[in-house]
Amino acid sequence: MTLRRQHPIPLYQQLEATLRARIESGQYGTHHRLPSERELALHFGVSRMTVRQALDALAQAGLIYGKVGKGTFISEPKIDQQLAALTGFSEEMHKRGQAATSRVLKAASVSAPKEIATALQIDPKARVFSLVRVRLANGEPLAVENGFLPAHLCPDLLAHDFARESLYDVLRNQYGWRLVRAQQTVEARLATPDELKLLELKPPAPILVMERVTMVEQGFPIEYVRSAYRGDRYKFNALLTPAA
Amino acid sequence: MTLRRQHPIPLYQQLEATLRARIESGQYGTHHRLPSERELALHFGVSRMTVRQALDALAQAGLIYGKVGKGTFISEPKIDQQLAALTGFSEEMHKRGQAATSRVLKAASVSAPKEIATALQIDPKARVFSLVRVRLANGEPLAVENGFLPAHLCPDLLAHDFARESLYDVLRNQYGWRLVRAQQTVEARLATPDELKLLELKPPAPILVMERVTMVEQGFPIEYVRSAYRGDRYKFNALLTPAA
DNA sequence: GGTCAGTAATGGTCTAGACCAATTGGGAGA
DNA sequence: TCTCCCAATTGGTCTAGACCATTACTGACC
Incomplete structure (x- = not known):
């Protein structure tokens, strides 16, 4: 070689x-x-x-x-790849060997609610795209995903069909953004009535709630997403490294 | 300068x-x-x-x-530090500004159960130290932690008093291990009866279960730990970076 | 045999250059 | 005034050396 x-x-x-x-x-x-x-x-x-x-x-x-x-x-080999390393739902399911599909519940341009604007570091009431999807793995509902993206960073985003397309693919390839970091939190709580219905669960059902703020190379947020995963079907996976 | x-x-x-x-x-x-x-x-x-x-x-x-x-x-400043970046409970609570204490339920040398041996990449029935602690933040029970460490990597570990001392401090400073990576999973489920009692909860209570395998520089595992956190009091935090 | 000093090899750090592609700014020419 | 080209600057890559502390090996000497 x-x-x-x-x-x-x-x-x-x-x-x-x-x-x-x-x-x-x-x-x-x-x-x-x-x-x-x-x-x-x-x-x-x-x-x-x-x-x-x-x-x-x-x-x-x-x-x-x-x-x-x-x-x-x-070194000795790693047990596992970094399954959730800055990947979206589609890529993650693909790595896990599952077919990812979506049901779009909402795709609209709205004025940013206060807490969303704070998370995205933009002016309150600035235009953001709101994207709500039920995510399915092998045809079964796995999560409800609620995403917000600043409209000025990805104009005409809603022209894409997010029942088929991967959001991260579009951000990377259509808009050229380099996603380099995400701040993520994970917590456990019981399912709300809406979630019970969308995820086809019976109470009391544990839910894994993930909140993520994704940042581009320049350091500002491009996406805030809050997802509710079925606790009985999903395990979040991360590779931890020493603090920078 | x-x-x-x-x-x-x-x-x-x-x-x-x-x-x-x-x-x-x-x-x-x-x-x-x-x-x-x-x-x-x-x-x-x-x-x-x-x-x-x-x-x-x-x-x-x-x-x-x-x-x-x-x-x-x-770049624009990060929203948050890497709260859970390869830190143990004591260090993490300190970063969050809370006082961390422990109640040791078990500290013994045992023969490794099969699944533990697999996770630690050691022979089944090799000696491991088993360390079970209730972790308290500001005096309130927050988690039940169940850890296993290969005995040959940290002889005389149990001579330390882990009601006071930080396990990671001891591994780093007494034994000189460099912890460089950890594979971690997080999932949500309902509390077991034992957990309800130890964490002072009433059913149905959501629990955040964390499993972690910590690796040293040479790439082999030095610790396997499974923790059950109160879902209503704890939020797991991670900074995601692109896959290596 | 055992000990100890010298030597060679190694990764970690550092230097003073070089060329390249992308970007910027200014000046010549229309 | 406007356009276009050239020169300067920048980060990214690469070179061919150098010295250092740590480690391992090899003999010489006891």
Whole structure:
């Protein structure tokens, strides 16, 4: 395997991908020692700093760790992928191997309620799109999702059919927003009468309530969403890392 | 502000701390442009690559973002800190400004049950420490915590008094483990009779169940813990980032 | 055999350059 | 006045070195 210069993908990312593939294929065993940085540099014909850029990224991702004087070693594999890592419902269900569909209950442009405006850091009564959907996994209702997006960040959003399309896909690909962070809270409570009906439950039913504020690269919010998941069918999953 | 050479803390970390302090003090406003990398290098008397090491870390943390040809800019501040970022109960409550205490229900060395051994990636029936505590915030019961740790990774663990001491403090400072990752799941269900009594609740009471496997730098698990939080008093908080 | 000093290798840090693509601003020309 | 092109600036990438502390290995000496 050699790297290609004059290629749109930088060398260190090519190297990172190459090493990541080797690691994830199990070619190196757990706690196996990688070739030294100087050997890798020589072998791939790049400078040692470029090798380090690749290794730093892999260490950041938790795949390897280094010890001065000893070498760089493979970490033990993660139990699980980051199922809920900044993905929307559609992507998450796809990763879980389930078919995601939607029933749109509301798709409208409204004036932002006070608490929504606060969460989205916009002026009260600014225009926001309100999107209410029942989310189904394999045809069964799993959650009621209530989302708000500032209208000026995604004009003509409602032209899309969100019974079929993924909201995050549209934000990323149609509007070019880079979603880089989300502040999320999760709590447990009993289902309200509305939720009982929409989710086809009988009382007393535990509900997992998720609130999420999604931020773009520039640091301002682009979406506030509050979802009510069936407690008996859904488990929220996160990979925690040390505080920044 | 100048940086100190011949100092145990590397230059790029000193610079990162300096810039982070400036940003978090609000000295630069939102979307304000930072001095260019070349200007920073000149001003602090270091090379541009060292400046970039500091800026990369800040970008990784979401405090700044760069645009080729334009400059490096301050992101909008995060709404919230990463309350639950790989912290134990004691640290988390401290961040929330509450007093954390414990009532130890069990502290024993046992043979690992099968599912625990699987989660901890150890041999079935290997020795593990079992630690069951009722966790109180400001004197009121908030959660029942059921933890397991492989005995060979922390011998004599039970010599500590976990009614007072923080488990994570002991793991970090007494045993020198670096906790770098945790796989966590959160779900909602109704309280069991035991939980109703320990948490002083009346049925039907929603419970937030958290399961966590904490990993050290080498990638193997050091702790499995299953906690039952009162649904009416606790909200789980996480900062999501893009998948690695 | 066992101990200890010297040496080689390693990851971590740092330098002083370089080229590139994207962006910006100013000036020449219409 | 307006348009278009060129030059300067910027962050992103890359190089070929350097020194350091930690670690492991190798012999020499007791």
